[in-house]
Amino acid sequence: MDTGRFICVLQHSIPATFRLFLAVNFLIYGAAKLTFGQFGVPTEEIAAMRGEGFTLAWTFFGYSRLYEMFIGLGEVIAAVLIAIPRTATLGAICYFPIAVNIMMVNYAFDIGVQDLSTVLMVMCLILLWLDRKKLLLIFVKSHDVAERVKKL
Numbered sequence: 001m002d003t004g005r006f007i008c009v010l011q012h013s014i015p016a017t018f019r020l021f022l023a024v025n026f027l028i029y030g031a032a033k034l035t036f037g038q039f040g041v042p043t044e045e046i047a048a049m050r051g052e053g054f055t056l057a058w059t060f061f062g063y064s065r066l067y068e069m070f071i072g073l074g075e076v077i078a079a080v081l082i083a084i085p086r087t088a089t090l091g092a093i094c095y096f097p098i099a100v101n102i103m104m105v106n107y108a109f110d111i112g113v114q115d116l117s118t119v120l121m122v123m124c125l126i127l128l129w130l131d132r133k134k135l136l137l138i139f140v141k142s143h144d145v146a147e148r149v150k151k152l
Helices: 003-035 043-049 052-062 066-082 085-108 113-132 132-139 142-152
Strands: none
Touching: 003 085, 003 113, 043 066, 052 066, 066 085, 085 113, 085 132, 113 132
16 A cells, blocks of 8 residues: 555544544443433432542532433534534534533542543544634635635
């Protein structure tokens, strides 16, 4: 395989792999929230005690089933959008703020999956960077687009 063909394969396979990895992770976490309830219902003992970190965060998020369903639905929608090539850019736009929020909660409350949440956020950021030409079209006037895209 020549170098040009190899680079072309990488340019298409890496974003596709990232999209599928991100989609699978959000589908799993979103479905868990929508079906079983990932956080659980806090017991009276936990509600009465002053928890820290993980216990405090999980108890707080588990307190409202409606909020848990809202988070799960957002994850599932972002996962489906990012998995479909035609809607992948919109999916990455939806996915990114959710991933940043999850990562920050994991670090702030020492949840324990900081590495995974950081990888998900960085992969999504890379997908957004790869689509920067499309996204630039949103922010510039139509006559400026051709010139700015050429410079990228």
